Structures are given as C-alpha cells and as structure tokens.
Amino acid sequence: MPRARDTDACPGALHVHQAADGTLARVRLPGGIITAAQLATLANLSSQVGSGTLELTVRGNVQLRGIRDVEAVAGSLAAAGLLPSTTHERVRNIVASPLTGRVGGKADVRPWLEELDAAIRAEPRLADLGGRFWFSLDDGRGDVSGLGADVGVQVFDDGVALLLSGRDTGVRVSDVTETLLGIALRFVEIRGKAWRINELTDLNDLLPGVKVGAAFPAVTEGPVGWISQDDGRITLGAAVPLGVLSARVADFLAAIEAPLVVTPWRSVLVCDLSEDVAEVALRVLAPLGLVFDENSPWLTVSACTGSPGCAHSMADVRADAAQSLDPNFAVHRHFVGCERACGSPLAGEVLVAAGTGYRVLRS
C-alpha cells in the first residue's frame, strides 16, 4: 500500500478533489495571467455545473467547487486554452510580480514566465514534480520573493539572484529558465519523500556548496485601486473579499475585455485600460463588492475554505472572518478551521477555530 506522503494529493483540473461540498478542480494560471474569454469560461462553468463562485487561491490560481460534470469542465478548460498539458497540469506553479512590465520593477519578467512554463511542460521528468512545488519570478520590487516559493529569481541592479525557499543564495543567474529547470529536475531526483525544498534535510544535495541568507520579507497585500502604468494606461486592482468571486461578478470583469492577472493576494488586476474605460469599470465594479480602497479592512483578513466546504473544519471560518472586520486592525489575520492552517500567509496572525471561538495558532 503506498504511503500517504508518496502520493501527490494536490488537486488539479483533471486530478480533482472530493471535498465535503462536492468535486473541486484547481486551474493553474502561471503568473496569474488569464484572458477575459478564459475568465468568462470559468464563470460559465461555475454557473452551469458548479457552485456559482470562483475561488482565488494564494498562489494566484482559480478553483471551481461543487462540480457536477467533471468531463464538461475538462473539455471546456482545454478548449479555452486553460489546460495546455494533461500530464503537467498540476506542476505549472509559477508566481510572478503581477505588475511586471506595466508599472515599475527592474525588468519585465513575462518573457521568462512564458519560457519557463513552456520548458516545464516540455520536460517529461517534471510531471513528477508535485503540485505543491512552485517557482517565483520577482522583477525587483520584492513582492513575490517573500512568498516562500521553492525556487525563484529576484532581479537586482547588479544581476539576477537565485532564491531557494524565498532566501537569497548569493548565486547570480545568467539563464533563468535553464537554472530554475535544473534545480527542479535535481529536486525530482533527490527528493525522496519531500514535496517542497524546505523539507530537504541538506540543501547541498540540491546545489553543492550553497548557502542561503535571510528570507525576503513577506508581503500580505497586493496592489489595489487606480494604478497608473508606465505607458500612461491604467490598471485597476480589485481585491476580492476572502477570495470568493461570484460567477456574476467574474462575468462583469470579463466583459471589460482587458488583460487580467489573478494575484497571490486574492485580487484581480484589470490591465491596460484607458482612463475613460477605467472610470466606467470602477463605477460598475465597486458596487458589486470588489474592493478598490487600499485602506479597506478586507485587505487585512483572509480565511481557509472552512465549513461547509471542508470536512476538517470546526467552523464556518469565512463567515467568522467577515464578522471580524475591523478598520483599526493593523495586523493581517487569517482564520482557519483546523491546525492544517491552509493558505496561511507568512506574516500576521493565524487564528484557528476552537469550539466556541478562536485561539491564536501563530502570531
């Protein structure tokens, strides 16, 4: 009988998960990038054969819940270009600075993103990488390096640094894709029962002689509101309360017909807008519950799935998190239904359901 740790239980679009509220599928979006047409497809699937909502994950992916027709979902995802590989669908985990190439940063990492995604899909051995291993591409602003991805790069003025588990190695990289792919392949060779680099007992097995420095600071909030791009156009940053986006609101986002980025802070960037279109979009989207105010208390609270979607949960943590909103609360609080503490950010308080209330699991 296989040991539990030998099995990759991470859900995907084809390797679906049976949750307490039905079948769940997770769709990988490398760099969080999704077209308006693709978002419309997800919204339609959720309305027709799912729960009517889309969940944004802390890795910038999207989940469908309560799916009643798994084959229809897989077929529609493939037709929409959201399933470019059936063998590697769960390992296309790449987070990139969401505003890269549009606002600030020391480089535009989107070409690396495309190249890395294609290289991962083209390497048969990486089908065994596991759905929890992820890559990060930080364009120099220090937003995604602090998310603790397994392997990544950060652009500095004097070159591109290699990161392991969100820590600078001091190694400078000349070919980003080749380097990240090489680390991932070596990890597949030596991982044993580990699914993440920080589960290895000795990093020297991965990269001989490597020494890691301090972790990059964790960032718990993404860009929200009216953001002027370097080319004069506008990006609207829309935070999605608790990461739950109704199919109806997703339809409104898709109707703008603009490039979209799902961020690891459970928000959506609507990019490359003229000022006129941005003003109209803001007037339409804000009353629908999307958050454009960087001082909103919704930005300081998050939650795992909890009840009724997760059988492990002691409480309806999303409802409790929503009840707890406090504009004066400075520290990010993450509510979870059990000690697995899914989706916990690397900074802030984690509160776990404990019978009648919550206790601090981590502060």
Ligand code: SF4
């Ligand atoms: S933290 Fe526990 S209750 Fe919450 S989603 Fe994870 S397993 Fe379920």
